[in-house]
Every structure is written in C-alpha cells, then in structure tokens.
C-alpha cells in the first residue's frame with residue numbers, strides 16, 4: 001500500500017466497525033460479549049488516532065475547523081461515556097442491549113457527520129499529497145497505539 005489517503009483509511013475503518021455493529025443483532029449473549037469488546041477496542045483506537053493526527057490539522061487548516069472539531073470531540077466524549085456505561089454491564093444484564101444501541105446510534109450519527117460534512121471540507125482545504133501525508137501519520141499513530149495500549153481513561 002503506502003500511498004493511502006487519510007480519508008480513505010478512516011472511511012474504511014468506519015465500514016469495518018459498522019459491519020461489526022451490524023452483526024450484534026443476530027448474535028447470542030456469549031458472542032455479544034466478545035463482539036462488544038472488539039467494537040469498543042476498534043472505536044477507542046479509531047477515536048484516539050483521529051484526535052492525535054486529524055482533528056488538530058482540521059482545527060488549523062479547515063474553515064470553521066474549530067466549530068466542526070468542538071462538535072466532533074463532544075461526540076467522541078459521548079461515545080466514551082456510552083462505552084464506560086456499557087463496560088460496567090454484564091451482557092446478560094437487561095440494560096446491556098439498550099446501552100449498546102445508544103452507543104451504536106451515537107457512533108452512526110458521528111460517522112455520518114464526518115463523512116458528509118467534515119471529510120468534504122477537508123478535501124477542499126488539503127491537496128492529495130497532504131491527505132496522503134496525513135494518512136501515513138495516521139498509520140504510524142495506529143501502529144504505535146497497537147504496540148503500547150494506554151490505560152483506559
């Protein structure tokens with residue numbers, strides 16, 4: 001690979017996590033437990049590398065970037081809160097399902113805003129070479145976060 005553009009990379013991750021969140025509905029309790037752990041891990045990593053690499057760039061370079069990123073970071077925080085709530089519940093708890101649905105709805109809303117509002121504005125503000133450079137920084141941040149997981153916040 002090597003020449004991946006940051007928007008393509010993040011959009012691909014969105015698709016992967018969306019597919020994982022879709023399989024929840026047909027899964028039994030034991031499978032749900034493992035699945036939700038995987039989803040949480042993917043979402044946490046995804047949000048962290050966006051916050052490290054992409055969001056500061058958007059704040060600095062995209063018109064209305066601060067406003068867009070205030071909203072995006074607020075939505076990341078909501079997802080973190082939903083994850084914390086979900087992590088406190090056992091998968092056979094009657095509240096687990098609702099807590100997962102709340103996380104899924106919030107993530108889908110946030111992803112839609114990124115893909116329909118944030119990424120198009122980023123494309124207007126940065127040329128392909130810049131998007132590829134951000135892509136390689138994103139890949140580095142991802143590799144690093146895989147090797148050295150941070151303690152939960």
Ligand SMILES: [Fe+2]
Pocket residue numbers: 047050072076110114
């Ligand atoms: Fe995000």
Ligand SMILES: [Fe+2]
Pocket residue numbers: 010014046050111114
């Ligand atoms: Fe994202």
